[in-house]
Amino acid sequence: MSETYRDIAVESRVRLSRNLKNYPFPARLGAKRAEEIVEKLKVKAEKEGLAVRVYRDQDKEELRALAEEEIGSADFTASKLPRALFTGSDTVVMVNEADHVRIQAVTEGLSLEESYEKAKKLDAAILGDEEIAFDERLGYVTSSPTGLGTALRASVTLHLPALGESGRIDRVMLDADRLGVIIRGYLGEGSSAMGGLYTVTNRTTLGISEEEILKRIGEVAQKLIEKERELRAKGLSQNEIRLTDRVRRAAAILKNAYAIGYNETMLLLSDYRMGVSLGLVEGDYGKMNGLIRAVQPSVIWNGSAEKTELAREHHRAEVVTAALA
Amino acid sequence: MCDKCGKRPATTIIRKNINGKYSEYALCAECAAEEQIFSDFRELVPAFFSLPEWEGARETVCPFCGATAREVRRTGRAGCAQCYKTFDYLFDPYIERIHGDVNHAGTVPASADEEITRRKRIRELREELREAVEKEEYEKAATLRDELRALEKKENEAKEAE
Numbered sequence: 087m088s089e090t091y092r093d094i095a096v097e098s099r100v101r102l103s104r105n106l107k108n109y110p111f112p113a114r115l116g117a118k119r120a121e122e123i124v125e126k127l128k129v130k131a132e133k134e135g136l137a138v139r140v141y142r143d144q145d146k147e148e149l150r151a152l153a154e155e156e157i158g159s160a161d162f163t164a165s166k167l168p169r170a171l172f173t174g175s176d177t178v179v180m181v182n183e184a185d186h187v188r189i190q191a192v193t194e195g196l197s198l199e200e201s202y203e204k205a206k207k208l209d210a211a212i213l214g215d216e217e218i219a220f221d222e223r224l225g226y227v228t229s230s231p232t233g234l235g236t237a238l239r240a241s242v243t244l245h246l247p248a249l250g251e252s253g254r255i256d257r258v259m260l261d262a263d264r265l266g267v268i269i270r271g272y273l274g275e276g277s278s279a280m281g282g283l284y285t286v287t288n289r290t291t292l293g294i295s296e297e298e299i300l301k302r303i304g305e306v307a308q309k310l311i312e313k314e315r316e317l318r319a320k321g322l323s324q325n326e327i328r329l330t331d332r333v334r335r336a337a338a339i340l341k342n343a344y345a346i347g348y349n350e351t352m353l354l355l356s357d358y359r360m361g362v363s364l365g366l367v368e369g370d371y372g373k374m375n376g377l378i379r380a381v382q383p384s385v386i387w388n389g390s391a392e393k394t395e396l397a398r399e400h401h402r403a404e405v406v407t408a409a410l411a
Numbered sequence: 412m413c414d415k416c417g418k419r420p421a422t423t424i425i426r427k428n429i430n431g432k433y434s435e436y437a438l439c440a441e442c443a444a445e446e447q448i449f450s451d452f453r454e455l456v457p458a459f460f461s462l463p464e465w466e467g468a469r470e471t472v473c474p475f476c477g478a479t480a481r482e483v484r485r486t487g488r489a490g491c492a493q494c495y496k497t498f499d500y501l502f503d504p505y506i507e508r509i510h511g512d513v514n515h516a517g518t519v520p521a522s523a524d525e526e527i528t529r530r531k532r533i534r535e536l537r538e539e540l541r542e543a544v545e546k547e548e549y550e551k552a553a554t555l556r557d558e559l560r561a562l563e564k565k566e567n568e569a570k571e572a573e
């Protein structure tokens with residue numbers, strides 16, 4: 087796929103789960119053998135130039151920080167085992183989460199193949215010499231039966247404000263489900279997506295090849311993108327003045343705000359991004375993608391010296407105006 | 412106010428690690444609980460406890476990892492790769508409900524590739540050996556037998572390790 091649809095596709099993510107043969111899964115692994123796995127994989131990660139962080143039960147301080155950070159991975163936080171995070175610029179490897187190894191790669195736009203290649207390369211680099219838990223019928227054996235087979239999750243985050251507002255997204259969600267594909271709000275659920283952002287992910291992993299999963303998710307994403315473009319064009323032709331006004335106001339507020347909340351920022355970024363795609367205002371997709379993360383409450387919290395709500399809103403406005411200046 | 416529903420007051424700050432980058436949300440108790448569940452695809456699968464009760468009622472234990480049928484039922488997860496064989500009566504219907512009645516159709520890891528190739532070679536060697544003996548080609552048969560024994564030894568070692 088050469089076109090990456092950056093006007094609508096924010097990012098493409100691929101996640102691979104792997105387990106070592108001859109070791110129980112982390113839930114029944116025990117500290118000694120968990121340490122063994124961390125130690126041998128750490129060496130490979132360092133060779134790959136990844137940043138290595140190792141966590142152990144006794145690191146109370148780090149564990150507390152982790153408990154706050156890792157809610158996206160309850161297993162990693164709650165675990166008492168030695169475990170590790172290996173991070174690269176667009177890759178993350180988790181060791182001794184629910185499975186021994188979880189590899190994630192993310193790229194901008196609709197580019198699942200590229201993300202998959204990165205994950206696959208890392209898989210070979212870190213686990214190439216290891217014996218992997220594999221079964222001819224079940225494929226890569228994972229702790230949860232939901233991930234058997236390829237043990238691959240592919241997801242694309244899309245900006246679909248027009249589809250979302252039209253209410254048609256619910257219908258599309260049902261259709262996708264029949265293909266084993268799930269569409270849901272990037273933050274939230276169903277059609278209540280934050281800033282018009284949705285994620286398309288595969289539900290099934292067994293009985294389907296890696297290529298087929300990527301192809302299927304890519305195709306659903308592409309259909310959504312086409313529908314979104316169509317609705318935007320229609321909206322523009324029917325209501326150019328209102329739409330242009332809305333987009334320009336969004337741009338003006340984002341570029342001039344002195345204090346701004348998270349919800350408002352996401353709504354305005356959504357309008358602004360749509361305006362850029364329709365050629366109504368100037369803007370850079372990379373910067374806007376970066377802002378989705380940079381305005382998140384945690385990042386703002388960390389960057390703001392004072393922790394009052396107003397101070398944080400002020401800091402957020404500084405981040406936004408600086409990025410869009 | 413809650414960042415997700417915007418309706419209820421926020422009581423929990425939730426930090427998420429998305430590919431190594433952190434995001435923080437202020438959520439109400441209800442949305443926070445939901446977010447926990449939504450974080451791991453667990454919402455996508457039917458409840459594990461709805462599985463038909465096993466009639467034997469005796470507690471099965473996985474010989475490799477020590478997981479019990481009760482644990483598997485409670486968590487919906489395997490304790491090791493062997494668990495899928497030990498508790499096939501629990502997992503198989505569940506797997507079929509999630510993925511359909513299917514076999515693996517994706518790539519094979521290098522290590523397993525070796526095993527599959529080895530098994531195939533063992534079958535071939537047995538056939539060749541039988542033919543050689545039939546044709547009274549004893550020298551050839553001896554060579555084949557040596558190769559076969561070496562592979563069978565490897566195969567048995569691999570089985571024991573499992």
Ligand SMILES: [Zn+2]
Pocket residue numbers: 413414415416417418419438439440441442443
């Ligand atoms: Zn809420």
Ligand SMILES: [Zn+2]
Pocket residue numbers: 473474475476477478489490491492493494497
């Ligand atoms: Zn087991």
